[in-house]
Amino acid sequence: MLIKQAPDIPSSEITPEAVYLRRREFMLGAGVAMAAAGLGLGASSPVSASAAENLDYTPVNPLPDNPFYTNEVQPSFAEAASYNNFYEFGMDKSDPAKYAKAMIVDPWSIEVTGEAENTGVFPLEDILKQVSIEERIYRLRCVEAWSMVIPWLGFPLADLLKWFKPTSGARYVKFTTLLRREEMRGQRSSLSVIDWPYVEGLRMDEAMHPLTFMSVGMYGKTLPNQNGAPIRLVVPWKYGFKSIKSIVSIHFTSVRPKTSWEQIAPDEYGFYANVNPGVSHPRWSQRYERRLPGSLLKPNRIKTQLFNGYGEQVASLYEGMNLRKYY
Amino acid sequence: MGGVSLFQRKAALFIACLLPLAWLAYLIFDDRLGVDPVKVLVHFTGDWSIYLLMLTFSLSPLRQWCGMPTLLRYRRMLGLYAWFYTSLHFLLVLTYIFGWDWSVTKEELSERPYVIVGFLAWLLMVPMAATSNHFSVRRLRANWRRLHRLMYPVMVLGWLHIAWQVRSSYRDTLLYGVIILILFLPRLKILLKTR
Numbered sequence: 001m002l003i004k005q006a007p008d009i010p011s012s013e014i015t016p017e018a019v020y021l022r023r024r025e026f027m028l029g030a031g032v033a034m035a036a037a038g039l040g041l042g043a044s045s046p047v048s049a050s051a052a053e054n055l056d057y058t059p060v061n062p063l064p065d066n067p068f069y070t071n072e073v074q075p076s077f078a079e080a081a082s083y084n085n086f087y088e089f090g091m092d093k094s095d096p097a098k099y100a101k102a103m104i105v106d107p108w109s110i111e112v113t114g115e116a117e118n119t120g121v122f123p124l125e126d127i128l129k130q131v132s133i134e135e136r137i138y139r140l141r142c143v144e145a146w147s148m149v150i151p152w153l154g155f156p157l158a159d160l161l162k163w164f165k166p167t168s169g170a171r172y173v174k175f176t177t178l179l180r181r182e183e184m185r186g187q188r189s190s191l192s193v194i195d196w197p198y199v200e201g202l203r204m205d206e207a208m209h210p211l212t213f214m215s216v217g218m219y220g221k222t223l224p225n226q227n228g229a230p231i232r233l234v235v236p237w238k239y240g241f242k243s244i245k246s247i248v249s250i251h252f253t254s255v256r257p258k259t260s261w262e263q264i265a266p267d268e269y270g271f272y273a274n275v276n277p278g279v280s281h282p283r284w285s286q287r288y289e290r291r292l293p294g295s296l297l298k299p300n301r302i303k304t305q306l307f308n309g310y311g312e313q314v315a316s317l318y319e320g321m322n323l324r325k326y327y
Numbered sequence: 328m329g330g331v332s333l334f335q336r337k338a339a340l341f342i343a344c345l346l347p348l349a350w351l352a353y354l355i356f357d358d359r360l361g362v363d364p365v366k367v368l369v370h371f372t373g374d375w376s377i378y379l380l381m382l383t384f385s386l387s388p389l390r391q392w393c394g395m396p397t398l399l400r401y402r403r404m405l406g407l408y409a410w411f412y413t414s415l416h417f418l419l420v421l422t423y424i425f426g427w428d429w430s431v432t433k434e435e436l437s438e439r440p441y442v443i444v445g446f447l448a449w450l451l452m453v454p455m456a457a458t459s460n461h462f463s464v465r466r467l468r469a470n471w472r473r474l475h476r477l478m479y480p481v482m483v484l485g486w487l488h489i490a491w492q493v494r495s496s497y498r499d500t501l502l503y504g505v506i507i508l509i510l511f512l513p514r515l516k517i518l519l520k521t522r
Contacts, residue, residue, distance in 0.1 A: 075362055079361075079362045082361070082362070083361060083362045083363065087495055091494070091495055091496050093361075093363070093366075094361075146363055146366070148362075189496065191496045191497050191498045191501070192495055192496055193495055193496070193497070194495060264495075280434070280438065282438075282439070282440075283439060283441060283491070283492065284439075285431060285434055285435060285438075285439075287431065287434075288426065288431065290363060290365060290366075290423075292362040292363050293362040293363075294362070294363060294364060294365060295364060296355065296360075296364055296365070296368070296423075299364075299365055299423050301423070301426050
């Protein structure tokens with residue numbers, strides 16, 4: 001069965017519609033250092049940091065049949081930045097926004113180890129030099145049956161991984177979140193069942209898929225700490241917990257990594273965690289989701305789609321696999 | 328204290344039990360429920376169900392431990408409020424989580440243990456709520472007391488309903504578990520006798 005791959009759009013094509021992060025200013029830590037390529041602004045015309053700060057975020061016009069965009073309703077930046085699962089800062093959805101400020105995200109570096117030629121410790125600035133920032137508007141579906149549409153800024157994970165030159169022995173990529181108990185109060189809790197630090201992983205072909213994205217910003221701004229600053233993964237066809245936040249380590253390996261949630265409850269949180277309305281989590285039906293923001297008069301209860309609606313792009317990755325067994 | 332009549336105390340308790348609901352109404356009208364209002368409402372009413380159930384269940388032992396025989400006068404009102412918040416919780420789940428969709432409700436009620444025990448707890452509260460009037464007390468006599476021992480399974484099922492939902496922290500579940508266990512201690516005799 002021939003499944004259409006996600007179109008590989010040259011950046012020249014999406015330039016007029018995209019919001020760009022100005023790399024040098026980001027590296028200098030100039031805060032919101034965006035060059036918005038809106039209607040009045042040419043893609044190459046630089047915008048000063050202060051001007052960028054005053055820009056209201058304008059959703060990018062969706063391109064026809066482009067899986068990188070969706071024109072579904074989005075929460076506001078404030079809403080997306082105040083409703084987070086980031087157990088390192090507490091279990092309540094409002095905890096991360098309250099406590100994640102304590103996390104120091106500058107300087108930041110990622111340690112690359114394992115089955116690759118270009119390994120070592122890479123400062124974030126060096127990593128960002130290797131890639132060009134683009135915008136993707138993705139659906140985010142949580143296993144708790146809520147979902148949001150988020151405009152991310154970042155780059156395809158494949159672009160980064162290629163730079164590390166993984167060897168033939170690299171069959172999986174393992175990601176690890178920051179472990180810093182003095183800054184992350186959730187890691188100090190004795191009643192938490194998570195064995196810190198948080199670990200996630202992808203099969204190599206999943207990691208190299210054009211939809212798989214590394215985000216450094218959202219809504220035209222740098223990523224807030226609670227949303228996984230300074231750099232996080234976004235895998236739109238999988239449940240949210242796969243999209244690991246605040247990454248400090250990338251490890252190429254030949255064996256499937258044991259992910260954090262898999263360690264806690266393997267019967268509930270599988271390694272693949274593909275969004276699938278047909279396979280219910282033992283505690284939550286996955287047939288429906290609440291698309292946030294919702295209100296009591298308009299709860300936005302919608303049917304969940306297989307692979308979160310990205311089946312056309314990713315179904316081929318799982319051809320012949322029993323998705324009930326490999327959930 | 329001396330000048331306050333039982334009626335006044337009951338009225339005060341009646342209003343106090345309405346305060347969580349008033350707070351909720353305030354949150355709704357002031358648009359403070361956040362991006363996922365459904366979750367807040369369901370958890371809020373669920374929390375108050377278990378608080379009021381534990382409080383109701385504690386009056387009989389507290390009466391003995393504190394030497395306050397008058398405490399039992401408030402039990403019926405607290406029990407009915409527990410029933411009220413549990414019903415509200417159930418109604419919200421039916422509306423916003425199950426969407427009044429029979430196939431979804433059937434799936435949840437047959438496949439999800441925590442939903443099953445929660446529903447059972449609510450169901451067992453129905454006969455207690457229905458017989459919470461003077462007429463029933465007089466008419467059922469000793470059977471009334473026996474019927475209202477349905478609180479025992481309700482407490483256990485309510486606790487299980489919470490415990491089965493734990494994802495990452497056992498803090499609340501442990502706390503409720505200890506409280507409920509302590510409240511069962513003075514009832515051990517009854518429990519053993521009925522065997």
